Amino acid sequence: MAQNLSVLIVGSGAREHAISNSYEKSTQVEKIIVAPGNDFACYKRKKEVIIDKNCSLKDPQSILRIAEEYKPDLVDVAQDDALAKGTVDLLQENKFQVFGPTRNVARIEWDKKWSREFMERQGIVQPEFRYFDNENSAKQYVEEIYEKDLGKLLYVKATGLCSGKGALKSVNLEQAIKNIKCMKNFPDGAGELFLVEEGLTGEEFSYYAISDGKSHYLFKSAQDNKTIFNFDKGDQTGGMGAVCPEMATKNLVSEIEEQMISKAIKGMAMEGVPYKGILYLGGIIDKGKPMNIEYNARWGDPECQVVLPSIKTDYVDIIRACLKEKLKEIEIHQDNKTRVCVVGASRGYPKDYSQAKVKRIFGIEKAMNLEGVTILGAGINIEDGKFYANGGRLFSVVGEGDDILEAKQKAYSAIAGINVEGNNLHYRTDIGWRDVERFLKEG
Numbered sequence: 001m002a003q004n005l006s007v008l009i010v011g012s013g014a015r016e017h018a019i020s021n022s023y024e025k026s027t028q029v030e031k032i033i034v035a036p037g038n039d040f041a042c043y044k045r046k047k048e049v050i051i052d053k054n055c056s057l058k059d060p061q062s063i064l065r066i067a068e069e070y071k072p073d074l075v076d077v078a079q080d081d082a083l084a085k086g087t088v089d090l091l092q093e094n095k096f097q098v099f100g101p102t103r104n105v106a107r108i109e110w111d112k113k114w115s116r117e118f119m120e121r122q123g124i125v126q127p128e129f130r131y132f133d134n135e136n137s138a139k140q141y142v143e144e145i146y147e148k149d150l151g152k153l154l155y156v157k158a159t160g161l162c163s164g165k166g167a168l169k170s171v172n173l174e175q176a177i178k179n180i181k182c183m184k185n186f187p188d189g190a191g192e193l194f195l196v197e198e199g200l201t202g203e204e205f206s207y208y209a210i211s212d213g214k215s216h217y218l219f220k221s222a223q224d225n226k227t228i229f230n231f232d233k234g235d236q237t238g239g240m241g242a243v244c245p246e247m248a249t250k251n252l253v254s255e256i257e258e259q260m261i262s263k264a265i266k267g268m269a270m271e272g273v274p275y276k277g278i279l280y281l282g283g284i285i286d287k288g289k290p291m292n293i294e295y296n297a298r299w300g301d302p303e304c305q306v307v308l309p310s311i312k313t314d315y316v317d318i319i320r321a322c323l324k325e326k327l328k329e330i331e332i333h334q335d336n337k338t339r340v341c342v343v344g345a346s347r348g349y350p351k352d353y354s355q356a357k358v359k360r361i362f363g364i365e366k367a368m369n370l371e372g373v374t375i376l377g378a379g380i381n382i383e384d385g386k387f388y389a390n391g392g393r394l395f396s397v398v399g400e401g402d403d404i405l406e407a408k409q410k411a412y413s414a415i416a417g418i419n420v421e422g423n424n425l426h427y428r429t430d431i432g433w434r435d436v437e438r439f440l441k442e443g
Contacts, residue, residue, distance in 0.1 A: 005316065006031040008072035010063055010087060010100075011079035014343075014376035014396040015301035017041040018308050019078055020049060021374075022315040029316060035066045040377020040387070040395065044368070060087040067096055074319065076100065080161050083297055084110035099319050101277040105268065106297035108275075112159040112195060115295055122267035124260055126292040127198040131159065138180045138196055146173040153199025156180055160190030164226065164238040165350060169199070200286040203248045203434065204293065206303045207281045209261050210318065212327040213274030216265050217318075218257050220245045220310055220334055222303040223434075224282075228350060230430040237350045238393055241431035242341045243404065244306035247438045248285055256283065256290050264295060276322065305376055305396045306339035340407040340432050341398045342415050346379070347424045349392035356424035361387040363418035367397065372406075373414045374398040389420050404435045 007023045009016050009032065016034055023029045024047050034041050037051035050070075055062035058081050067075060077088050077100035086103035100106075108115050113131045120126075132138040138156075145152050151171060156179040158166035166186060168179035176196075183191030206222040223246035228234035249256060260281050268275040280296035280303075299308065311318070312333045321330040346356035361380065364387055368375050376398065379391020397418070399411030408431070419425050 002028050002073070002316075004028075004030040005073040006033065006070065007316075008033045008035065008067055008070060008075045009037075010035055010057070010075065010077040010082050012036050012038055012057065013079075013301055013378040013393070015299055015304040016078055017376040017378075018305045018396075019076060019299065021376075022308050022311065023076075024049070026314050026316040028314065033066070033070050033072060035063065038377045038380055039382040040364075040375075040380040043377070043382060057081040058085055060085050060090040063087050064090055064094060067091055067094070073097065074099065074316070076319070078298055080106075080109060080296065080298060084161055097323065099277065099323060101275065101297045105273050105275055105277065107273075108264070108268070108279075108295045109297040110161050112157060112294070113193060116195065118267065118271070119264075119292060121271075122263050124263050124267075124292055125289070127200055129195050129197040131193060131195050132180075133193050135180050135183075138194070139177055141196060142170075142173060142176040142180070146176070153201065155195075155197045155199050156183065157195040157197060158183055158186050158191035159193045159195060160186070160188065162186050162190050165236045166190060167236055169236075200284045200291055200293070202284045202286040204282065204284045205246055205249050205290075206242075206300055207249075207256060207261065207283070208299065208303070208307055209257075209265070209279045209281075210322055210327065211265050211275045211277065211279055212322045212325045213265075213269060213276045214325055215328045216261065216279070217327060217332050218253075218261060219307050221249050221253070222246055222300075222307050223248070224300060224303055225428060225431055228345075228426075228428075230428050231433075235350050237345070239300070239302045240343045240345065240428045242300075242302045242306050243407075243432040243435055244303070244310065244339050247404075247435045249290065252285070252290050256281070260290065260292055302341045302343055302396050305341045305374075305398050309339060309374070309398070309400070310334045310337060337400050337402065338404050338407040339398055339400050340404070340411040341396050342411045342427050342431050343396050344394045344415060344418060344420075345426045346389050346392055346394060346420065347426045349426065353392055355422070356389045356420055359389045359421040359424050361389055361394065361418065361420050361425075364395070367414040367417055370410065370414050372400045372410045374400070375414070389424065394420070394425075404432055404439045408432045408436065
């Protein structure tokens, strides 16, 4: 067993804070660097945690400079832009030990057209779709659809990365045309090519697997809450909360693993791009049948905050076994706890939240001291020991319990004591409501 390791984590949000916690628990790790990170990720840590903001997640060379400065024993590239830009490839070329998929492998996330076509080739169940590179053809297509079905549910999706905000819901022709026009507004050309997909109705779920290219291990299920308001209303966000495990797929785990996880990993290997890293499956139960919504090439945010803490095996041992393609040789253990994550955001997010910028955040330290509660930083600046809002999603509050009721009570008791100056804190109050209903019904 190695000792005194240093680990560099590439990313900036609460997800990376959660990942750093997992490495911190390892007796093998002495120092952690998070780049660019956030101020709260190094606040009151048990081990040395360094935040280095002198980089861009869209500039692999800037990440390489940080790696060359700190010379970490392991680099964990956890963020989608960094993966899409080939950060793993560049670091590997420069002889660093890196966990995360290469650019070609991460294409399963950053190129949704390729991903959908890959699923077609591998026989993975998914919604009907067509892709377009101009508004007029797409407009003609949706006009034909709504001529037959006035209330048809469709999603217009950018094929590139959009921080979780690239899927626009349409329930009539006017909305569909408006959403098609919105595609050109996404940065970095993410919406120049876009999909029009059949909308599925049902309950969404998330699964995460770690793969060494040959075998995989499936972690506990989760459920993300993507929209800004309660009961799945309002605009898409990067995620406003999550629960783990979610109960909706309790009797579907084998089918999901076989048809959506195993098929994807075997299919990538067959196509010459073995999948090494974390594979995320976002799915939905439509008419009792699990269907694929998307794949991502890394831990999700906020699901990471509730799934990762359940892993009891030393995280360094898991990652190293994966890198050596010996995942089958390690036993991975997870606990039986339930966790609920509630995301605290600046009022106005995901649109204009400038009124919350640099406003004081109160109550975080008290919340940190509550039993069974973890606070993970995202858009927080710390100056002179005071906390300030500096982003859309500010922090994640995670409550841990023996069941959904206890976990939810702890999370909401903690966030109830936090506020942003000028009433500028927003959070959903319904995270986990479906599983609460199920739990009470079963009880």
